[in-house]
Amino acid sequence: MSCRGIKLFLVSAVLGLPAMAFAVAPALGPSPPATQAQIAALQQAVRDAQTSGDNAWVLISAALVLLMTAPGLTLFYGGLVRRKNILGTMMQSFAMMGLITVLWALVGYSLAFGTGNGIIGGFEHAFLRGVSLAPNPNYGGTIPEQTFMVYQLMFAIITPALITGAFAERVKFSSMAVFLCLWSLLVYCPLAHMIWGVGGILNITGGYWPVLDFAGGTVVHISSGVSALVCALYLGKRAGYPQQDMPPHAMVLSFIGAAMLWVGWFGFNAGSALSAGPLATSAFINTQFAAAAGAIGWVVAEWLNNGKPTALGAISGAVAGLATITQASGFVQPMSALLIGAIAGVVCSFMVFKVKRFFGYDDSLDAFGVHGIGGTMGALLTGLLACGAINAVYGKDAAGHPVATGAIDGNWHQVVNQAVGVGIGWALAIVGTLVLLFAVDKTMGLRVSAADETAGLDLSQHNEEGYDLNS
Numbered sequence: 497m498s499c500r501g502i503k504l505f506l507v508s509a510v511l512g513l514p515a516m517a518f519a520v521a522p523a524l525g526p527s528p529p530a531t532q533a534q535i536a537a538l539q540q541a542v543r544d545a546q547t548s549g550d551n552a553w554v555l556i557s558a559a560l561v562l563l564m565t566a567p568g569l570t571l572f573y574g575g576l577v578r579r580k581n582i583l584g585t586m587m588q589s590f591a592m593m594g595l596i597t598v599l600w601a602l603v604g605y606s607l608a609f610g611t612g613n614g615i616i617g618g619f620e621h622a623f624l625r626g627v628s629l630a631p632n633p634n635y636g637g638t639i640p641e642q643t644f645m646v647y648q649l650m651f652a653i654i655t656p657a658l659i660t661g662a663f664a665e666r667v668k669f670s671s672m673a674v675f676l677c678l679w680s681l682l683v684y685c686p687l688a689h690m691i692w693g694v695g696g697i698l699n700i701t702g703g704y705w706p707v708l709d710f711a712g713g714t715v716v717h718i719s720s721g722v723s724a725l726v727c728a729l730y731l732g733k734r735a736g737y738p739q740q741d742m743p744p745h746a747m748v749l750s751f752i753g754a755a756m757l758w759v760g761w762f763g764f765n766a767g768s769a770l771s772a773g774p775l776a777t778s779a780f781i782n783t784q785f786a787a788a789a790g791a792i793g794w795v796v797a798e799w800l801n802n803g804k805p806t807a808l809g810a811i812s813g814a815v816a817g818l819a820t821i822t823q824a825s826g827f828v829q830p831m832s833a834l835l836i837g838a839i840a841g842v843v844c845s846f847m848v849f850k851v852k853r854f855f856g857y858d859d860s861l862d863a864f865g866v867h868g869i870g871g872t873m874g875a876l877l878t879g880l881l882a883c884g885a886i887n888a889v890y891g892k893d894a895a896g897h898p899v900a901t902g903a904i905d906g907n908w909h910q911v912v913n914q915a916v917g918v919g920i921g922w923a924l925a926i927v928g929t930l931v932l933l934f935a936v937d938k939t940m941g942l943r944v945s946a947a948d949e950t951a952g953l954d955l956s957q958h959n960e961e962g963y964d965l966n967s
Contacts, residue, residue, distance in 0.1 A: 790817015
């Protein structure tokens with residue numbers, strides 16, 4: 497190409513650049529403003545994503561809570577009784593999974609969370625009428641109400657199952673089933689409604705005495721633990737107790753069961769946030785810290801008192817720490833959780849080794865010493881240690897600071913509210929349990945015969961044995 501040709505080419509290229517830039521400019525310029533439809537679609541996509549995440553977490557938590565009953569509690573309690581009663585004891589917990597599920601679907605959920613009065617819900621949701629796949633803003637605005645319903649079902653299952661530890665090895669299966677079904681409807685559901693149900697007298701939003709109960713310290717542990725003591729006193733001691741030694745027949749089973757309870761408790765506490773957010777993280781951490789401190793506290797107390805640490809002490813302390821932190825899990829800071837767990841391990845071990853022995857009652861598997869006392873301590877300690885920075889349950893002031901929640905924040909009145917909740921929980925459990933025990937005892941009889949107690953519940957109640965030693 498000649499010099500003249502090269503010059504013409506360069507001039508043409510230079511002159512053509514503006515035209516090329518102009519041609520592509522519209523594609524590189526700012527996008528047109530989003531329409532209202534596009535904004536609405538984006539907002540809906542964000543809501544759908546949050547619902548999916550929260551729903552997944554709560555469903556997984558529901559499965560974890562069910563795991564606490566079976567295999568967790570069935571193995572924990574089953575290993576602690578004598579060999580001849582293992583199936584009978586396991587069946588009591590397993591029966592609750594079937595019976596309470598049906599009752600919950602028919603009327604239990606409605607009595608606990610339906611619209612009623614300050615004491616108990618109504619029948620608007622009987623047969624799960626109106627319980628849909630849409631969220632109920634009162635009970636978890638980002639999850640379907642059916643998810644909330646089935647999550648709460650798992651609490652309703654394990655609570656009466658905990659009571660069975662008090663009367664292990666001496667109650668007829670039929671009478672146990674009738675008593676605990678009635679107890680679920682007449683003790684558990686009213687207490688759940690008072691604390692968690694909209695309009696309840698102890699509800700944190702609008703109740704006469706707002707009670708902080710994040711995951712069931714009062715609803716689950718006080719109700720079951722105090723009822724367990726009433727059952728133990730009403731039924732009397734097992735034949736041969738305390739003269740005859742009645743050690744656990746399979747500590748390995750109890751150890752596995754306790755480990756499953758520990759894991760399942762994350763669903764119990766962290767799941768109660770009803771969302772996969774920071775509050776679930778806080779409850780998760782507090783659960784772990786309290787369980788660990790509880791196990792250490794019990795073992796140290798036992799070691800100092802008896803000279804040796806035991807596996808039974810370690811797992812009992814962990815369960816005590818878990819029971820005691822339940823109420824506070826979504827309200828306190830991690831160091832407070834460690835303190836609560838340590839107190840639980842020491843005090844609950846004292847109840848089991850000293851107080852029970854002093855009074856002589858036969859709480860077979862220490863349901864009262866662990867759950868009743870743990871739940872009571874947890875309720876009061878929540879009032880002391882609840883922190884608005886963790887959960888601003890009472891909202892924020894004009895400056896955006898959380899309103900004082902517990903005594904540590906300056907709200908000492910919360911301790912009074914917690915004490916009122918404890919008093920109502922104890923009273924309802926004592927009166928309701930006594931009335932139901934009397935009614936069932938007079939119509940069906942509660943205790944097995946002396947011969948059946950000697951033979952064991954496996955054979956006398958179910959005509960089978962947990963271990964076939966001849967095979």
